[in-house]
Amino acid sequence: MKLSEYHTRRGDRVEWWSPKGRYDLVYKSRVFTDTYSKDTIVVNNAEKVIQGGTGYEPGGKDLPYEIEHIRPDYFLYPRFLGTAYGFLSRGCPRNCGFCIVSGKEGRRSVKVADLSEFWRGEDEIKLLDPNLLACPDHEALLEQLAASRALVDFTQGLDIRLTNPDNIALLNRVRTKAVHFAWDNPEEDLTEHFKRFVAHTAIRSDRNRRVYVLTNYGSTHEQDLYRVNTLRALGYDPYVMIYERPTAPKITRHLQRWVNNKRIFHTVKDFRDYAPMKKEVH
Ligand code: SF4
Incomplete structure:
Protein backbone atom coordinates (compact mmCIF):
# COMPACT_ATOMS: atom_id res chain seq x y z
CA MET A 1 0.00 0.00 0.00
CA TYR A 77 -7.94 -2.52 -0.71
CA PRO A 78 -11.12 -0.43 -0.87
CA ARG A 79 -12.84 -2.61 1.73
CA PHE A 80 -10.35 -1.36 4.35
CA LEU A 81 -11.17 2.31 3.75
CA GLY A 82 -12.31 3.76 7.07
CA THR A 83 -9.65 1.86 9.01
CA ALA A 84 -6.09 3.09 9.47
CA TYR A 85 -3.46 0.34 9.46
CA GLY A 86 0.08 0.96 10.60
CA PHE A 87 3.03 0.58 12.94
CA LEU A 88 4.00 3.02 15.69
CA SER A 89 6.90 0.84 16.78
CA ARG A 90 8.93 -2.07 15.46
CA GLY A 91 11.08 -4.75 17.03
CA CYS A 92 10.89 -6.79 20.22
CA PRO A 93 13.45 -7.64 22.92
CA ARG A 94 11.95 -11.05 23.77
CA ASN A 95 13.33 -13.12 20.89
CA CYS A 96 10.90 -16.02 21.41
CA GLY A 97 12.09 -19.13 19.59
CA PHE A 98 8.96 -19.50 17.45
CA CYS A 99 8.80 -15.86 16.32
CA ILE A 100 10.71 -13.99 13.63
CA VAL A 101 10.15 -10.44 14.88
CA SER A 102 13.35 -9.96 16.93
CA GLY A 103 15.53 -11.43 14.16
CA LYS A 104 13.81 -9.40 11.47
CA GLU A 105 13.16 -6.06 13.18
CA GLY A 106 15.72 -6.04 15.95
CA ARG A 107 15.91 -6.92 19.65
CA ARG A 108 14.73 -3.51 20.76
CA SER A 109 11.34 -1.98 20.35
CA VAL A 110 11.74 1.47 18.80
CA LYS A 111 9.27 4.13 17.81
CA VAL A 112 9.01 4.39 14.02
CA ALA A 113 6.10 6.79 13.55
CA ASP A 114 3.63 9.13 15.15
CA LEU A 115 -0.01 8.23 14.71
CA SER A 116 -0.55 11.17 12.35
CA GLU A 117 1.72 9.45 9.81
CA PHE A 118 -0.96 6.88 8.91
CA TRP A 119 -4.15 8.07 10.61
CA ARG A 120 -6.32 10.81 9.12
CA GLY A 121 -9.46 10.73 11.23
CA GLU A 122 -10.57 7.18 10.38
CA ASP A 123 -13.02 5.66 12.91
CA GLU A 124 -10.84 2.64 13.48
CA ILE A 125 -7.12 2.06 13.92
CA LYS A 126 -5.56 -1.35 13.53
CA LEU A 127 -2.10 -1.35 15.03
CA LEU A 128 0.40 -3.91 13.78
CA ASP A 129 3.11 -3.26 16.40
CA PRO A 130 4.69 -6.49 17.66
CA ASN A 131 5.35 -5.25 21.21
CA LEU A 132 4.25 -1.67 21.75
CA LEU A 133 4.67 -1.74 25.55
CA ALA A 134 8.38 -2.62 25.16
CA CYS A 135 8.95 0.68 23.35
CA PRO A 136 10.40 3.38 25.65
CA ASP A 137 8.01 5.89 24.01
CA HIS A 138 4.90 3.77 24.50
CA GLU A 139 3.25 6.14 26.99
CA ALA A 140 3.40 9.07 24.57
CA LEU A 141 2.13 6.79 21.79
CA LEU A 142 -0.77 5.59 23.96
CA GLU A 143 -1.59 9.26 24.61
CA GLN A 144 -1.81 9.80 20.84
CA LEU A 145 -4.12 6.80 20.49
CA ALA A 146 -6.31 8.03 23.38
CA ALA A 147 -6.53 11.52 21.89
CA SER A 148 -7.66 10.14 18.51
CA ARG A 149 -10.95 8.81 20.01
CA ALA A 150 -10.80 6.17 17.26
CA LEU A 151 -11.52 2.56 18.10
CA VAL A 152 -8.12 0.89 18.50
CA ASP A 153 -7.34 -2.75 17.82
CA PHE A 154 -3.92 -3.91 19.08
CA THR A 155 -3.91 -6.69 16.51
CA GLN A 156 -0.66 -8.32 17.68
CA GLY A 157 -1.58 -8.24 21.34
CA LEU A 158 0.08 -6.61 24.32
CA ASP A 159 2.82 -7.96 26.56
CA ILE A 160 1.23 -8.65 29.97
CA ARG A 161 4.70 -8.64 31.65
CA LEU A 162 5.13 -4.99 30.71
CA THR A 163 1.82 -3.71 32.01
CA ASN A 164 1.84 -1.54 35.13
CA PRO A 165 -0.73 0.71 36.84
CA ASP A 166 0.47 3.74 34.82
CA ASN A 167 0.24 2.25 31.37
CA ILE A 168 -2.99 0.40 32.24
CA ALA A 169 -4.47 3.81 33.22
CA LEU A 170 -3.41 5.09 29.80
CA LEU A 171 -4.84 2.03 28.07
CA ASN A 172 -8.12 2.74 29.88
CA ARG A 173 -8.29 6.06 28.05
CA VAL A 174 -7.83 4.42 24.64
CA ARG A 175 -11.12 3.40 22.98
CA THR A 176 -10.81 -0.34 22.56
CA LYS A 177 -13.29 -3.22 22.50
CA ALA A 178 -10.94 -5.92 23.66
CA VAL A 179 -7.31 -6.62 24.45
CA HIS A 180 -5.35 -9.79 24.03
CA PHE A 181 -2.20 -11.16 25.55
CA ALA A 182 -0.20 -14.38 25.30
CA TRP A 183 1.05 -16.90 27.82
CA ASP A 184 3.41 -18.87 25.64
CA ASN A 185 6.11 -20.09 27.99
CA PRO A 186 4.82 -22.60 30.56
CA GLU A 187 7.96 -22.20 32.68
CA GLU A 188 7.11 -18.56 33.29
CA ASP A 189 4.45 -17.91 35.91
CA LEU A 190 2.51 -14.87 34.76
CA THR A 191 -0.25 -15.10 37.38
CA GLU A 192 0.69 -11.90 39.23
CA HIS A 193 0.83 -9.93 35.99
CA PHE A 194 -2.62 -11.10 34.96
CA LYS A 195 -4.01 -10.34 38.43
CA ARG A 196 -2.61 -6.82 38.34
CA PHE A 197 -4.10 -6.12 34.93
CA VAL A 198 -7.59 -7.27 35.99
CA ALA A 199 -7.37 -5.08 39.09
CA HIS A 200 -6.68 -1.92 37.07
CA THR A 201 -8.31 -2.33 33.67
CA ALA A 202 -11.56 -0.71 32.61
CA ILE A 203 -12.37 -3.72 30.40
CA ARG A 204 -15.04 -5.41 32.47
CA SER A 205 -15.95 -8.53 30.52
CA ASP A 206 -13.58 -11.50 30.66
CA ARG A 207 -14.58 -12.30 27.05
CA ASN A 208 -12.84 -9.09 26.02
CA ARG A 209 -9.64 -10.10 27.80
CA ARG A 210 -8.33 -12.87 25.59
CA VAL A 211 -5.08 -14.76 26.16
CA TYR A 212 -3.38 -16.94 23.57
CA VAL A 213 -1.87 -20.12 25.00
CA LEU A 214 0.82 -21.72 22.85
CA THR A 215 0.90 -25.52 22.91
CA ASN A 216 3.00 -28.22 21.23
CA TYR A 217 6.10 -26.09 21.69
CA GLY A 218 7.85 -28.06 24.43
CA SER A 219 5.03 -27.94 26.99
CA THR A 220 3.32 -30.92 28.62
CA HIS A 221 -0.43 -31.41 28.57
CA GLU A 222 -0.53 -30.65 32.31
CA GLN A 223 1.22 -27.33 31.70
CA ASP A 224 -1.23 -26.48 28.93
CA LEU A 225 -4.21 -27.32 31.12
CA TYR A 226 -2.74 -25.37 34.03
CA ARG A 227 -2.43 -22.20 31.95
CA VAL A 228 -5.96 -22.58 30.55
CA ASN A 229 -7.57 -23.18 33.94
CA THR A 230 -5.55 -20.47 35.68
CA LEU A 231 -6.48 -17.90 33.07
CA ARG A 232 -10.15 -18.74 33.30
CA ALA A 233 -10.05 -18.49 37.10
CA LEU A 234 -8.34 -15.09 36.86
CA GLY A 235 -11.04 -13.67 34.59
CA TYR A 236 -9.58 -14.16 31.12
CA ASP A 237 -10.71 -15.93 27.98
CA PRO A 238 -7.98 -18.41 26.99
CA TYR A 239 -7.48 -19.38 23.36
CA VAL A 240 -5.29 -22.36 22.48
CA MET A 241 -2.80 -22.04 19.63
CA ILE A 242 -1.04 -25.15 18.34
CA TYR A 243 2.51 -24.88 17.06
CA GLU A 244 2.98 -27.15 14.01
CA ARG A 245 -0.46 -28.65 14.20
CA PRO A 246 0.31 -31.87 12.22
CA THR A 247 2.78 -32.98 14.92
CA ALA A 248 0.49 -32.18 17.86
CA PRO A 249 -0.69 -35.02 20.12
CA LYS A 250 -4.39 -35.85 19.99
CA ILE A 251 -4.96 -34.61 23.52
CA THR A 252 -3.67 -31.15 22.51
CA ARG A 253 -6.09 -31.02 19.60
CA HIS A 254 -8.90 -32.02 21.96
CA LEU A 255 -7.81 -29.32 24.36
CA GLN A 256 -7.90 -26.77 21.56
CA ARG A 257 -11.43 -27.76 20.57
CA TRP A 258 -12.63 -27.67 24.16
CA VAL A 259 -11.15 -24.26 24.90
CA ASN A 260 -11.74 -22.49 21.60
CA ASN A 261 -15.32 -23.59 21.10
CA LYS A 262 -16.71 -21.15 23.63
CA ARG A 263 -20.11 -22.82 23.88
CA ILE A 264 -18.44 -26.03 25.00
CA PHE A 265 -15.87 -24.29 27.18
CA HIS A 266 -18.50 -22.40 29.15
CA THR A 267 -20.77 -25.40 29.69
CA VAL A 268 -18.22 -28.18 30.30
CA LYS A 269 -16.14 -26.79 33.15
CA ASP A 270 -13.69 -29.69 33.50
CA PHE A 271 -11.59 -30.94 30.58
CA ARG A 272 -11.99 -34.52 31.89
CA ASP A 273 -15.73 -34.26 31.19
CA TYR A 274 -15.26 -33.16 27.59
CA ALA A 275 -17.09 -35.77 25.50
CA PRO A 276 -14.59 -36.73 22.75
CA MET A 277 -11.99 -37.34 25.45
CA LYS A 278 -14.32 -39.51 27.49
CA LYS A 279 -15.22 -41.66 24.48
CA GLU A 280 -11.58 -42.39 23.84
CA VAL A 281 -10.72 -43.12 27.44
CA HIS A 282 -13.64 -45.52 28.08
S1 SF4 B 1 7.08 -11.28 22.61
FE1 SF4 B 1 5.79 -11.55 20.80
S2 SF4 B 1 6.72 -10.27 19.19
FE2 SF4 B 1 8.23 -10.51 20.82
S3 SF4 B 1 9.51 -12.22 20.14
FE3 SF4 B 1 7.91 -13.05 21.52
S4 SF4 B 1 6.21 -13.65 20.17
FE4 SF4 B 1 7.60 -12.31 18.97
Whole structure:
Protein backbone atom coordinates (compact mmCIF):
# COMPACT_ATOMS: atom_id res chain seq x y z
CA MET A 1 0.00 0.00 0.00
CA LYS A 2 2.95 2.29 0.67
CA LEU A 3 4.54 1.31 -2.64
CA SER A 4 1.25 2.03 -4.37
CA GLU A 5 1.14 5.55 -2.88
CA TYR A 6 4.77 6.16 -3.76
CA HIS A 7 4.33 5.16 -7.41
CA THR A 8 1.02 6.97 -7.80
CA ARG A 9 2.68 10.18 -6.56
CA ARG A 10 5.39 9.69 -9.19
CA GLY A 11 2.69 9.52 -11.87
CA ASP A 12 2.80 5.74 -12.42
CA ARG A 13 -0.36 3.74 -12.95
CA VAL A 14 -0.78 1.10 -10.23
CA GLU A 15 -2.95 -2.02 -10.38
CA TRP A 16 -3.05 -5.61 -9.18
CA TRP A 17 -0.90 -7.85 -11.32
CA SER A 18 -2.71 -9.91 -13.96
CA PRO A 19 -1.13 -12.66 -16.09
CA LYS A 20 -2.72 -10.96 -19.15
CA GLY A 21 -1.17 -7.51 -18.56
CA ARG A 22 2.22 -6.00 -19.53
CA TYR A 23 4.17 -4.19 -16.84
CA ASP A 24 7.27 -2.10 -16.38
CA LEU A 25 7.56 -3.23 -12.80
CA VAL A 26 5.91 -5.89 -10.66
CA TYR A 27 6.30 -6.20 -6.90
CA LYS A 28 5.82 -9.67 -5.54
CA SER A 29 5.55 -10.09 -1.81
CA ARG A 30 5.44 -13.15 0.33
CA VAL A 31 4.86 -13.54 4.06
CA PHE A 32 5.56 -17.24 4.67
CA THR A 33 8.35 -19.54 3.56
CA ASP A 34 7.97 -22.86 1.74
CA THR A 35 7.15 -24.65 4.99
CA TYR A 36 3.72 -23.06 4.96
CA SER A 37 2.92 -22.23 1.35
CA LYS A 38 4.38 -22.73 -2.10
CA ASP A 39 5.26 -19.85 -4.38
CA THR A 40 3.32 -20.92 -7.47
CA ILE A 41 2.98 -17.61 -9.32
CA VAL A 42 5.49 -17.01 -12.10
CA VAL A 43 5.72 -13.45 -13.43
CA ASN A 44 7.02 -13.31 -16.99
CA ASN A 45 5.20 -10.25 -18.31
CA ALA A 46 7.23 -7.49 -16.65
CA GLU A 47 10.43 -5.61 -17.45
CA LYS A 48 11.44 -5.92 -13.82
CA VAL A 49 10.26 -7.95 -10.83
CA ILE A 50 11.10 -7.03 -7.25
CA GLN A 51 10.50 -9.73 -4.66
CA GLY A 52 10.31 -9.01 -0.97
CA GLY A 53 8.93 -10.10 2.36
CA THR A 54 9.94 -12.63 4.97
CA GLY A 55 8.80 -15.52 2.74
CA TYR A 56 11.57 -14.68 0.28
CA GLU A 57 14.18 -13.19 2.50
CA PRO A 58 13.77 -13.42 6.27
CA GLY A 59 15.48 -10.37 7.75
CA GLY A 60 15.88 -8.94 4.25
CA LYS A 61 15.85 -5.37 2.99
CA ASP A 62 13.58 -2.69 4.43
CA LEU A 63 11.68 -0.26 2.26
CA PRO A 64 13.58 2.96 1.53
CA TYR A 65 12.90 5.61 4.21
CA GLU A 66 10.71 7.84 2.02
CA ILE A 67 8.46 4.88 1.16
CA GLU A 68 8.35 3.37 4.65
CA HIS A 69 7.08 6.68 6.03
CA ILE A 70 4.52 7.47 3.34
CA ARG A 71 0.82 7.26 4.16
CA PRO A 72 -0.52 3.92 2.76
CA ASP A 73 -2.82 4.03 -0.25
CA TYR A 74 -6.11 2.15 0.26
CA PHE A 75 -6.93 2.11 -3.46
CA LEU A 76 -5.87 -1.55 -3.75
CA TYR A 77 -7.94 -2.52 -0.71
CA PRO A 78 -11.12 -0.43 -0.87
CA ARG A 79 -12.84 -2.61 1.73
CA PHE A 80 -10.35 -1.36 4.35
CA LEU A 81 -11.17 2.31 3.75
CA GLY A 82 -12.31 3.76 7.07
CA THR A 83 -9.65 1.86 9.01
CA ALA A 84 -6.09 3.09 9.47
CA TYR A 85 -3.46 0.34 9.46
CA GLY A 86 0.08 0.96 10.60
CA PHE A 87 3.03 0.58 12.94
CA LEU A 88 4.00 3.02 15.69
CA SER A 89 6.90 0.84 16.78
CA ARG A 90 8.93 -2.07 15.46
CA GLY A 91 11.08 -4.75 17.03
CA CYS A 92 10.89 -6.79 20.22
CA PRO A 93 13.45 -7.64 22.92
CA ARG A 94 11.95 -11.05 23.77
CA ASN A 95 13.33 -13.12 20.89
CA CYS A 96 10.90 -16.02 21.41
CA GLY A 97 12.09 -19.13 19.59
CA PHE A 98 8.96 -19.50 17.45
CA CYS A 99 8.80 -15.86 16.32
CA ILE A 100 10.71 -13.99 13.63
CA VAL A 101 10.15 -10.44 14.88
CA SER A 102 13.35 -9.96 16.93
CA GLY A 103 15.53 -11.43 14.16
CA LYS A 104 13.81 -9.40 11.47
CA GLU A 105 13.16 -6.06 13.18
CA GLY A 106 15.72 -6.04 15.95
CA ARG A 107 15.91 -6.92 19.65
CA ARG A 108 14.73 -3.51 20.76
CA SER A 109 11.34 -1.98 20.35
CA VAL A 110 11.74 1.47 18.80
CA LYS A 111 9.27 4.13 17.81
CA VAL A 112 9.01 4.39 14.02
CA ALA A 113 6.10 6.79 13.55
CA ASP A 114 3.63 9.13 15.15
CA LEU A 115 -0.01 8.23 14.71
CA SER A 116 -0.55 11.17 12.35
CA GLU A 117 1.72 9.45 9.81
CA PHE A 118 -0.96 6.88 8.91
CA TRP A 119 -4.15 8.07 10.61
CA ARG A 120 -6.32 10.81 9.12
CA GLY A 121 -9.46 10.73 11.23
CA GLU A 122 -10.57 7.18 10.38
CA ASP A 123 -13.02 5.66 12.91
CA GLU A 124 -10.84 2.64 13.48
CA ILE A 125 -7.12 2.06 13.92
CA LYS A 126 -5.56 -1.35 13.53
CA LEU A 127 -2.10 -1.35 15.03
CA LEU A 128 0.40 -3.91 13.78
CA ASP A 129 3.11 -3.26 16.40
CA PRO A 130 4.69 -6.49 17.66
CA ASN A 131 5.35 -5.25 21.21
CA LEU A 132 4.25 -1.67 21.75
CA LEU A 133 4.67 -1.74 25.55
CA ALA A 134 8.38 -2.62 25.16
CA CYS A 135 8.95 0.68 23.35
CA PRO A 136 10.40 3.38 25.65
CA ASP A 137 8.01 5.89 24.01
CA HIS A 138 4.90 3.77 24.50
CA GLU A 139 3.25 6.14 26.99
CA ALA A 140 3.40 9.07 24.57
CA LEU A 141 2.13 6.79 21.79
CA LEU A 142 -0.77 5.59 23.96
CA GLU A 143 -1.59 9.26 24.61
CA GLN A 144 -1.81 9.80 20.84
CA LEU A 145 -4.12 6.80 20.49
CA ALA A 146 -6.31 8.03 23.38
CA ALA A 147 -6.53 11.52 21.89
CA SER A 148 -7.66 10.14 18.51
CA ARG A 149 -10.95 8.81 20.01
CA ALA A 150 -10.80 6.17 17.26
CA LEU A 151 -11.52 2.56 18.10
CA VAL A 152 -8.12 0.89 18.50
CA ASP A 153 -7.34 -2.75 17.82
CA PHE A 154 -3.92 -3.91 19.08
CA THR A 155 -3.91 -6.69 16.51
CA GLN A 156 -0.66 -8.32 17.68
CA GLY A 157 -1.58 -8.24 21.34
CA LEU A 158 0.08 -6.61 24.32
CA ASP A 159 2.82 -7.96 26.56
CA ILE A 160 1.23 -8.65 29.97
CA ARG A 161 4.70 -8.64 31.65
CA LEU A 162 5.13 -4.99 30.71
CA THR A 163 1.82 -3.71 32.01
CA ASN A 164 1.84 -1.54 35.13
CA PRO A 165 -0.73 0.71 36.84
CA ASP A 166 0.47 3.74 34.82
CA ASN A 167 0.24 2.25 31.37
CA ILE A 168 -2.99 0.40 32.24
CA ALA A 169 -4.47 3.81 33.22
CA LEU A 170 -3.41 5.09 29.80
CA LEU A 171 -4.84 2.03 28.07
CA ASN A 172 -8.12 2.74 29.88
CA ARG A 173 -8.29 6.06 28.05
CA VAL A 174 -7.83 4.42 24.64
CA ARG A 175 -11.12 3.40 22.98
CA THR A 176 -10.81 -0.34 22.56
CA LYS A 177 -13.29 -3.22 22.50
CA ALA A 178 -10.94 -5.92 23.66
CA VAL A 179 -7.31 -6.62 24.45
CA HIS A 180 -5.35 -9.79 24.03
CA PHE A 181 -2.20 -11.16 25.55
CA ALA A 182 -0.20 -14.38 25.30
CA TRP A 183 1.05 -16.90 27.82
CA ASP A 184 3.41 -18.87 25.64
CA ASN A 185 6.11 -20.09 27.99
CA PRO A 186 4.82 -22.60 30.56
CA GLU A 187 7.96 -22.20 32.68
CA GLU A 188 7.11 -18.56 33.29
CA ASP A 189 4.45 -17.91 35.91
CA LEU A 190 2.51 -14.87 34.76
CA THR A 191 -0.25 -15.10 37.38
CA GLU A 192 0.69 -11.90 39.23
CA HIS A 193 0.83 -9.93 35.99
CA PHE A 194 -2.62 -11.10 34.96
CA LYS A 195 -4.01 -10.34 38.43
CA ARG A 196 -2.61 -6.82 38.34
CA PHE A 197 -4.10 -6.12 34.93
CA VAL A 198 -7.59 -7.27 35.99
CA ALA A 199 -7.37 -5.08 39.09
CA HIS A 200 -6.68 -1.92 37.07
CA THR A 201 -8.31 -2.33 33.67
CA ALA A 202 -11.56 -0.71 32.61
CA ILE A 203 -12.37 -3.72 30.40
CA ARG A 204 -15.04 -5.41 32.47
CA SER A 205 -15.95 -8.53 30.52
CA ASP A 206 -13.58 -11.50 30.66
CA ARG A 207 -14.58 -12.30 27.05
CA ASN A 208 -12.84 -9.09 26.02
CA ARG A 209 -9.64 -10.10 27.80
CA ARG A 210 -8.33 -12.87 25.59
CA VAL A 211 -5.08 -14.76 26.16
CA TYR A 212 -3.38 -16.94 23.57
CA VAL A 213 -1.87 -20.12 25.00
CA LEU A 214 0.82 -21.72 22.85
CA THR A 215 0.90 -25.52 22.91
CA ASN A 216 3.00 -28.22 21.23
CA TYR A 217 6.10 -26.09 21.69
CA GLY A 218 7.85 -28.06 24.43
CA SER A 219 5.03 -27.94 26.99
CA THR A 220 3.32 -30.92 28.62
CA HIS A 221 -0.43 -31.41 28.57
CA GLU A 222 -0.53 -30.65 32.31
CA GLN A 223 1.22 -27.33 31.70
CA ASP A 224 -1.23 -26.48 28.93
CA LEU A 225 -4.21 -27.32 31.12
CA TYR A 226 -2.74 -25.37 34.03
CA ARG A 227 -2.43 -22.20 31.95
CA VAL A 228 -5.96 -22.58 30.55
CA ASN A 229 -7.57 -23.18 33.94
CA THR A 230 -5.55 -20.47 35.68
CA LEU A 231 -6.48 -17.90 33.07
CA ARG A 232 -10.15 -18.74 33.30
CA ALA A 233 -10.05 -18.49 37.10
CA LEU A 234 -8.34 -15.09 36.86
CA GLY A 235 -11.04 -13.67 34.59
CA TYR A 236 -9.58 -14.16 31.12
CA ASP A 237 -10.71 -15.93 27.98
CA PRO A 238 -7.98 -18.41 26.99
CA TYR A 239 -7.48 -19.38 23.36
CA VAL A 240 -5.29 -22.36 22.48
CA MET A 241 -2.80 -22.04 19.63
CA ILE A 242 -1.04 -25.15 18.34
CA TYR A 243 2.51 -24.88 17.06
CA GLU A 244 2.98 -27.15 14.01
CA ARG A 245 -0.46 -28.65 14.20
CA PRO A 246 0.31 -31.87 12.22
CA THR A 247 2.78 -32.98 14.92
CA ALA A 248 0.49 -32.18 17.86
CA PRO A 249 -0.69 -35.02 20.12
CA LYS A 250 -4.39 -35.85 19.99
CA ILE A 251 -4.96 -34.61 23.52
CA THR A 252 -3.67 -31.15 22.51
CA ARG A 253 -6.09 -31.02 19.60
CA HIS A 254 -8.90 -32.02 21.96
CA LEU A 255 -7.81 -29.32 24.36
CA GLN A 256 -7.90 -26.77 21.56
CA ARG A 257 -11.43 -27.76 20.57
CA TRP A 258 -12.63 -27.67 24.16
CA VAL A 259 -11.15 -24.26 24.90
CA ASN A 260 -11.74 -22.49 21.60
CA ASN A 261 -15.32 -23.59 21.10
CA LYS A 262 -16.71 -21.15 23.63
CA ARG A 263 -20.11 -22.82 23.88
CA ILE A 264 -18.44 -26.03 25.00
CA PHE A 265 -15.87 -24.29 27.18
CA HIS A 266 -18.50 -22.40 29.15
CA THR A 267 -20.77 -25.40 29.69
CA VAL A 268 -18.22 -28.18 30.30
CA LYS A 269 -16.14 -26.79 33.15
CA ASP A 270 -13.69 -29.69 33.50
CA PHE A 271 -11.59 -30.94 30.58
CA ARG A 272 -11.99 -34.52 31.89
CA ASP A 273 -15.73 -34.26 31.19
CA TYR A 274 -15.26 -33.16 27.59
CA ALA A 275 -17.09 -35.77 25.50
CA PRO A 276 -14.59 -36.73 22.75
CA MET A 277 -11.99 -37.34 25.45
CA LYS A 278 -14.32 -39.51 27.49
CA LYS A 279 -15.22 -41.66 24.48
CA GLU A 280 -11.58 -42.39 23.84
CA VAL A 281 -10.72 -43.12 27.44
CA HIS A 282 -13.64 -45.52 28.08
S1 SF4 B 1 7.08 -11.28 22.61
FE1 SF4 B 1 5.79 -11.55 20.80
S2 SF4 B 1 6.72 -10.27 19.19
FE2 SF4 B 1 8.23 -10.51 20.82
S3 SF4 B 1 9.51 -12.22 20.14
FE3 SF4 B 1 7.91 -13.05 21.52
S4 SF4 B 1 6.21 -13.65 20.17
FE4 SF4 B 1 7.60 -12.31 18.97
